[in-house]
Amino acid sequence: MNLRRRQFLQTIAGAALGTTLAPLMSTIGFAKPSARIKEFQFTASATQVQLGEGPDFEAWTYNGQVPGPEIRVQEGDIIRVTLKNDLADATTIHWHGIPLQNPMDGVPGITQPAVKPGETFVYEFEARPAGSFLYHSHAGYQLDQGLYGPLVIEPSRAEQAYDQEFTLVLEDWVLRDGGGTASVQRRPPMGGMHGRMHRGPAFGPADGPLWEPVYDGYAINGRVNGAIDGLLVRKGDRIKIRLINACSATVFFLRLAGHSLTITHADGNPIRPVETDVVRIGMGERYDVMFTADNPGNWLLAAYDSGLGEGRLQIPVLYRDVRREEPQTPAFHRNLRMADYGEFQALHPTDYRGGEADRIFNQPLSGGMHSSAWGINGQVYPYADPLMVKKGERVRLRYSNHSMMPHPMHLHGHFFRVINRSLPPEQWVQKDTLILDHMQRFDVEFMADNPGRWFHHCHNLYHMEAGMANVVVYENFSNSMTF
Numbered sequence: 001m002n003l004r005r006r007q008f009l010q011t012i013a014g015a016a017l018g019t020t021l022a023p024l025m026s027t028i029g030f031a032k033p034s035a036r037i038k039e040f041q042f043t044a045s046a047t048q049v050q051l052g053e054g055p056d057f058e059a060w061t062y063n064g065q066v067p068g069p070e071i072r073v074q075e076g077d078i079i080r081v082t083l084k085n086d087l088a089d090a091t092t093i094h095w096h097g098i099p100l101q102n103p104m105d106g107v108p109g110i111t112q113p114a115v116k117p118g119e120t121f122v123y124e125f126e127a128r129p130a131g132s133f134l135y136h137s138h139a140g141y142q143l144d145q146g147l148y149g150p151l152v153i154e155p156s157r158a159e160q161a162y163d164q165e166f167t168l169v170l171e172d173w174v175l176r177d178g179g180g181t182a183s184v185q186r187r188p189p190m191g192g193m194h195g196r197m198h199r200g201p202a203f204g205p206a207d208g209p210l211w212e213p214v215y216d217g218y219a220i221n222g223r224v225n226g227a228i229d230g231l232l233v234r235k236g237d238r239i240k241i242r243l244i245n246a247c248s249a250t251v252f253f254l255r256l257a258g259h260s261l262t263i264t265h266a267d268g269n270p271i272r273p274v275e276t277d278v279v280r281i282g283m284g285e286r287y288d289v290m291f292t293a294d295n296p297g298n299w300l301l302a303a304y305d306s307g308l309g310e311g312r313l314q315i316p317v318l319y320r321d322v323r324r325e326e327p328q329t330p331a332f333h334r335n336l337r338m339a340d341y342g343e344f345q346a347l348h349p350t351d352y353r354g355g356e357a358d359r360i361f362n363q364p365l366s367g368g369m370h371s372s373a374w375g376i377n378g379q380v381y382p383y384a385d386p387l388m389v390k391k392g393e394r395v396r397l398r399y400s401n402h403s404m405m406p407h408p409m410h411l412h413g414h415f416f417r418v419i420n421r422s423l424p425p426e427q428w429v430q431k432d433t434l435i436l437d438h439m440q441r442f443d444v445e446f447m448a449d450n451p452g453r454w455f456h457h458c459h460n461l462y463h464m465e466a467g468m469a470n471v472v473v474y475e476n477f478s479n480s481m482t483f
């Protein structure tokens with residue numbers, strides 16, 4: 001039991017207006033009489049799992065299941081999750097994409113002390129805005145071992161109508177040992193020679209970061225190919241799919257045979273519908289897509305981990321009242337439409353005006369050659385300067401990827417706007433995770449409107465742990481939870 005945290009919450013719940021807590025209370029939201037509190041109990045533990053077929057292995061789970069339970073609430077609800085740690089290691093939960101209050105962000109050493117074995121911690125925050133999110137441990141390599149799950153906030157105002165909805169959590173697994181630190185077989189870094197070394201050259205803290213494991217179990221909602229539950233649809237229905245990439249190190253390309261897909265939301269944010277053949281989704285990204293079931297038959301929604309080659313995931317899409325036959329695989333060739341960030345624009349224009357940024361941070365991304373160290377602006381976290389900002393500033397991050405690998409860069413606590421010179425600023429799409437390809441540049445901007453210390457990192461777990469991270473720090477922000 002984390003007593004300090006417990007007392008903190010009780011103090012707030014009891015509406016005892018301690019002078020130091022008063023400013024926090026005014027923004028935390030749970031004093032609202034109309035808000036409904038949605039309670040969840042999560043126990044993190046090591047569990048034997050099996051992904052529909054294949055071997056049993058040990059994963060780290062919430063409530064004994066992979067992925068963890070779906071949290072589904074209404075916009076404006078208060079989410080209260082009591083995390084009990086039955087693991088042998090300290091842990092946290094991060095609420096990926098939700099611009100919540102800093103002390104609830106779940107990054108050990110930055111927003112809270114990690115929750116020790118046997119302890120309990122209560123997360124509480126307002127479910128806002130609506131959209132598709134995920135939650136996951138932010139401690140070490142625990143995400144890769146299974147500590148993640150989907151989080152859906154349903155909108156309070158009506159959006160595009162649909163008849164059926166599915167949530168698909170994409171996962172990369174090592175079936176032999178569960179991945180993470182336990183994994184024996186690993187991919188060498190770009191330019192490396194041997195695949196079986198456990199660690200790269202000593203670099204950074206402790207004995208050096210781990211290389212990515214060799215994944216052999218790609219899964220949807222905890223099921224591998226052959227055991228994946230098909231999506232049963234009815235002719236004429238509008239189908240909504242929430243795609244959530246909870247992988248540690250796999251970018252997927254998805255295509256549905258016999259149909260095009262329409263992207264309606266990017267990282268939870270509604271966008272002007274973009275019709276596409278292929279959806280590319282990086283680690284930490286979410287896309288809501290829709291399609292009309294207007295082509296009766298048996299089809300596959302296939303996911304590839306590169307533009308061509310073997311489908312890693314095959315999700316049957318089956319029409320009711322159609323004779324069951326082998327589902328048809330989507331053709332995958334170079335003439336397909338693949339939506340890119342340049343096509344995305346906000347569905348509802350914002351009041352964003354653009355103009356000169358108050359701060360610009362160059363964020364060149366590099367690393368990976370003959371080494372497992374990755375960095376931003378030549379610095380390797382935790383030996384990285386913080387990005388200091390002041391509340392109210394408009395902050396620009398200027399990414400450029402000088403490495404050979406794609407990097408899905410993720411900012412905590414804020415949505416950023418992807419700068420697009422062909423659109424007025426009020427139409428720039430908001431995201432929280434953005435893939436930078438080899439030699440690609442993107443500028444993003446965010447409003448410094450959520451004081452705190454916010455982690456900013458590559459969402460390839462192995463790049464993050466190897467140093468591709470830094471922290472956005474608000475001047476004069478003092479964490480009321482001193483630790």
Ligand SMILES: [Cu+2]
Nearest residue numbers: 407458460463
């Ligand atoms: Cu990366």
